[in-house]
Amino acid sequence: xxxxxxxxxxxxxGAVTVxxxxxxxxxxxxxxxxxxxxxxxxxxxxxTVAGIVPARSGQIVFDGVDITRLDAETRVEMGMGxxxxxxxxxxxxxxxxxxxxxxxxxxxxxxxxxxAALDGVYDRFPVLRERRAQRAGTMSGGQQASLSVARALxxxxxxxxxxxxxxxxxxxxxxxxxxxxxxxxxxxxTMVLVEQNVAFGLSLVDTAHLLQTGTxxxxxPVADLDEETLAxxxxxxxxxxxxxxxxxxxxxxxx
Amino acid sequence: xxxxLAIGLISAGIYALFAVGVVLVxxxxxxxxxxxGEVGTAALYVTAFLVTTHGMPWFVGALVAVVLAAGLGAVFxxxxxRWSRDADPVVTSILTVALSATIFATEIxxxxxxxxxxKTPVAVGSGIDVDGVIVSPIQIAAIVVAGLLxxxxxxxxxxxxxxxxxxxxxxxxxxxxxxxxxxxxxxVVLWASSFALAAIAALLVEPTIGVITxxxxxxxxxxxxxxxxxxGLDSLPGAVVGAxxxxxxxxxxxxxxxxxxxxxxxxxxxLALLLVxxxxxxxxxELRKRLTSPVEVTA
Numbered sequence: 001x002x003x004x005x006x007x008x009x010x011x012x013x014g015a016v017t018v019x020x021x022x023x024x025x026x027x028x029x030x031x032x033x034x035x036x037x038x039x040x041x042x043x044x045x046x047x048t049v050a051g052i053v054p055a056r057s058g059q060i061v062f063d064g065v066d067i068t069r070l071d072a073e074t075r076v077e078m079g080m081g082x083x084x085x086x087x088x089x090x091x092x093x094x095x096x097x098x099x100x101x102x103x104x105x106x107x108x109x110x111x112x113x114x115x116a117a118l119d120g121v122y123d124r125f126p127v128l129r130e131r132r133a134q135r136a137g138t139m140s141g142g143q144q145a146s147l148s149v150a151r152a153l154x155x156x157x158x159x160x161x162x163x164x165x166x167x168x169x170x171x172x173x174x175x176x177x178x179x180x181x182x183x184x185x186x187x188x189x190t191m192v193l194v195e196q197n198v199a200f201g202l203s204l205v206d207t208a209h210l211l212q213t214g215t216x217x218x219x220x221p222v223a224d225l226d227e228e229t230l231a232x233x234x235x236x237x238x239x240x241x242x243x244x245x246x247x248x249x250x251x252x253x254x255x
Numbered sequence: 256x257x258x259x260l261a262i263g264l265i266s267a268g269i270y271a272l273f274a275v276g277v278v279l280v281x282x283x284x285x286x287x288x289x290x291x292g293e294v295g296t297a298a299l300y301v302t303a304f305l306v307t308t309h310g311m312p313w314f315v316g317a318l319v320a321v322v323l324a325a326g327l328g329a330v331f332x333x334x335x336x337r338w339s340r341d342a343d344p345v346v347t348s349i350l351t352v353a354l355s356a357t358i359f360a361t362e363i364x365x366x367x368x369x370x371x372x373x374k375t376p377v378a379v380g381s382g383i384d385v386d387g388v389i390v391s392p393i394q395i396a397a398i399v400v401a402g403l404l405x406x407x408x409x410x411x412x413x414x415x416x417x418x419x420x421x422x423x424x425x426x427x428x429x430x431x432x433x434x435x436x437x438x439x440x441x442x443v444v445l446w447a448s449s450f451a452l453a454a455i456a457a458l459l460v461e462p463t464i465g466v467i468t469x470x471x472x473x474x475x476x477x478x479x480x481x482x483x484x485x486x487g488l489d490s491l492p493g494a495v496v497g498a499x500x501x502x503x504x505x506x507x508x509x510x511x512x513x514x515x516x517x518x519x520x521x522x523x524x525x526l527a528l529l530l531v532x533x534x535x536x537x538x539x540x541e542l543r544k545r546l547t548s549p550v551e552v553t554a
Contacts, residue, residue: 052429076435088430090423101419105435108416151434 002061003028003159003190004049009058011048018044020214021058026159026207031181031191033205033222035198035234040211042194043085046161049192050082051075063158077105081157081189083148085164091137095128095147098136102151121150124183142173149180153189160184162193166200174200198234210234257386259510260503265394265463266478267502271401272456273479274486274494275408276449282412282489283421283445285344286336290351292476293358294450295457298324299467300362302458303373313376321454328450332443340442355473362469370466397459404452405495412491421445481525485532504528
């Protein structure tokens with residue numbers, strides 16, 4: 001059963017069209033990866049699904065409902081969560097205030113469930129419980145990444161859009177982040193992950209959608225993805241023998 | 256001494272009311288608004304129209320004026336500010352100057368330079384005698400309301416979801432939308448509240464003088480702007496503290512400089528205070544660094 005469908009979606013800014021008919025399907029419970037070179041339209045795809053960038057044509061269907069013309073806030077109310085690019089925690093608010101804002105729609109609909117949801121998030125991310133009164137902007141990059149994911153999860157979303165989570169993190173912190181996202185995946189939440197770091201992304205996703213100049217040129221489960229396809233569509237042939245190739249091999253072996 | 260303190264605190268209450276409105280919009284939008292003074296004056300004309308001309312009770316006229324001021328704030332946001340949201344906040348600040356000039360021109364057109372009278376809500380001369388200065392109930396109300404607003408709104412911002420959303424939207428409006436907050440509604444509420452506060456401030460000031468002229472509240476509003484800057488611009492309690500410092504400084508300067516033959520130096524004191532605060536704020540981090548860094552000893 002599909003959680004998200006994009007049918008021939010075009011979008012852009014002013015006179016510039018960035019997405020030229022993106023089509024992809026994300027199944028319930030899976031992590032779908034969107035990969036591509038700089039300027040391929042990865043983040044714009046995510047922003048269009050989020051409702052931050054309006055779709056000019058085409059159709060976006062979320063859990064069976066056409067959301068193409070709905071605003072970003074309504075999409076959140078319907079069960080969409082976000083881990084924005086650069087983590088974007090509210091730096092001047094405390095950890096708990098960030099989480100309270102993350103649960104903004106949950107608290108409006110069912111305030112009584114908030115305490116349990118907060119406890120659930122603290123159990124999943126104990127470091128946030130320890131630092132609940134700390135200003136988010138003073139935490140390390142890895143802790144901010146955890147907070148950003150936790151803030152998305154506390155609203156109990158059915159679909160989480162994750163935009164380049166590994167950007168700016170050290171390899172050690174990327175490992176920690178992978179563990180965090182794995183926990184989310186194991187909880188059954190559907191995710192769309194946009195990543196510039198293909199090796200990091202391939203270590204997590206179930207299906208890969210490869211974007212070139214605003215069009216999906218390849219979609220398949222990771223198991224069916226070969227190095228040649230990656231090299232052709234992402235132009236990373238020279239480094240394929242390195243981290244990306246090993247990530248792909250590891251993922252295939254784990255299936 | 257008590258007399259000087261009382262006059263200083265009365266001024267502080269007025270400045271604080273305006274300053275809280277300035278800080279509220281600045282915290283939520285990073286826009287410095289210059290329209291509060293004329294919005295306040297317009298609210299006084301509306302009240303005078305309803306109370307003096309049509310014989311309505313003062314509190315009813317004042318309530319209508321505050322509601323209309325809030326409505327003007329909402330319309331200003333929906334009609335103008337919203338369309339410049341991607342521009343630099345300075346552009347919106349200039350829009351507030353344009354709004355102020357438009358209201359001022361309308362007042363001149365409708366009333367000319369002739370003073371308009373507005374009945375006071377309490378009897379003239381009633382109040383507490385502080386060392387020869389009669390502090391009226393309205394002046395006491397101004398001080399109390401300013402303090403309550405400054406500290407009450409601060410608690411509101413931190414303790415309610417709507418307040419947190421205001422703070423978050425000021426940090427990053429896109430990220431705030433992505434947690435489900437309708438930032439556009441928040442901005443309407445902020446502008447409406449700020450204009451309503453300007454109207455309340457003007458209404459609490461007016462009985463002290465008793466007559467209205469075009470631009471009446473703008474001079475006082477400048478004091479509110481200065482108080483907001485002294486208080487750090489993004490702190491509501493800071494705005495109240497800034498207003499208190501400014502009110503007392505002006506009052507003491509007026510009292511003691513008069514003995515030296517220097518009177519009417521309110522503006523000079525305000526500007527000097529602003530200059531000192533801005534200089535200290537600019538150089539404080541560098542000074543702190545120099546004072547706390549280890550001293551290099553060379554042989």
